[in-house]
Amino acid sequence: MRYVQGGGLTAERRQFRERIRCEAGERFTRGERTAVIARDLRVRERSVERWRRAWWEGGMDALATAGPPKLPKLSDDQFAELEEELALGSAEHDWEDLRWTLARIRVLIAFRFRIGCSMAAVWRLLHRHG
Numbered sequence: 001m002r003y004v005q006g007g008g009l010t011a012e013r014r015q016f017r018e019r020i021r022c023e024a025g026e027r028f029t030r031g032e033r034t035a036v037i038a039r040d041l042r043v044r045e046r047s048v049e050r051w052r053r054a055w056w057e058g059g060m061d062a063l064a065t066a067g068p069p070k071l072p073k074l075s076d077d078q079f080a081e082l083e084e085e086l087a088l089g090s091a092e093h094d095w096e097d098l099r100w101t102l103a104r105i106r107v108l109i110a111f112r113f114r115i116g117c118s119m120a121a122v123w124r125l126l127h128r129h130g
Helices: 011-029 034-041 045-063 076-088 102-113 119-128
Strands: none
Touching: 011 034, 011 045, 034 045, 076 102, 102 119
16 A cells, blocks of 8 residues: 555655665666666656766765655654543543544644644544554
């Protein structure tokens, strides 16, 4: 699955792509043509051109993975704390009814962890953790 649990490539997939870029980098040093590299690695020529430009400007280090595009707002430990707070119920947090809404969870995150986030980010966080 490309976007596991709602966000980005898996670490294994990022490493796989990095290996392909590094293999292309080794072939750049041998002076191979872009079209040949693209055909052999089964990628688009445009990608190989972009990698070649990065390699020319920054060497092999420029072809390394940059990591996930965006880290989650809450760490696993913080999410565990959030789960405990949610288990207490919304009445424990001075709301009259017993429903947890995205807006209320957003307020709880802001109060408890001093982290501001949108309701969409709260939804993604909850979805990511099942």
